[in-house]
């Protein structure tokens with residue numbers, strides 16, 4: 001199976017296994033979540049599902065509107081039944097690196113207000129330890145005025161390098177949906193205790209959120225090369 005086909009089988013199986021009428025659903029961000037939204041729209045139409053969708057980014061909001069799915073938000077629906085979202089890498093304990101698409105802040109907020117977070121990905125995201133396959137670092141959202149000070153603090157206290165994420169089709173840094181910058185923290189110690197590291201990072205003033213989703217996902221669906229789906233619980 002191609003990578004896209006692997007993403008699709010994981011996304012479709014997760015939507016088919018978990019989505020039912022009456023739910024408030026968190027719609028994820030990134031290319032795998034696009035496929036989940038596609039399947040959600042198919043089922044919504046076929047089964048006339050009574051669902052409401054909370055976006056996890058501007059992209060997710062566009063997806064919901066494009067598919068004419070019922071749009072809601074966390075202000076109206078602060079309790080989400082299930083969020084289905086992608087990831088950049090998932091380790092053996094279901095700890096995820098997210099934020100490859102710079103959407104980690106709203107994704108983590110919606111996920112933390114969801115009864116269940118289900119991850120969907122192709123097999124290239126399936127690792128024993130974080131850092132094995134994903135080499136672009138842990139995305140960290142920061143207040144723009146503080147990015148150098150935070151970069152220095154991360155490198156001094158935790159090692160590695162924290163690089164400002166620059167835009168491709170815009171001069172200068174990428175700016176997130178909430179107007180912040182992203183630092184990508186690379187060359188971290190792969191043996192570290194991610195819960196401890198995440199808590200240490202979150203103490204830094206001006207550091208808004210990390211792409212480390214620790215003890216949040218309850219399941220991960222991986223689309224495999226042979227067309228099967230591997231589920232990690």
Ligand code: DER
Nearest residue numbers: 030031032086088099100101
């Ligand atoms: O930015 C994000 O957190 C996305 O969910 C990303 O991690 C996964 O995007 P992909 O499905 O396009 O690989």
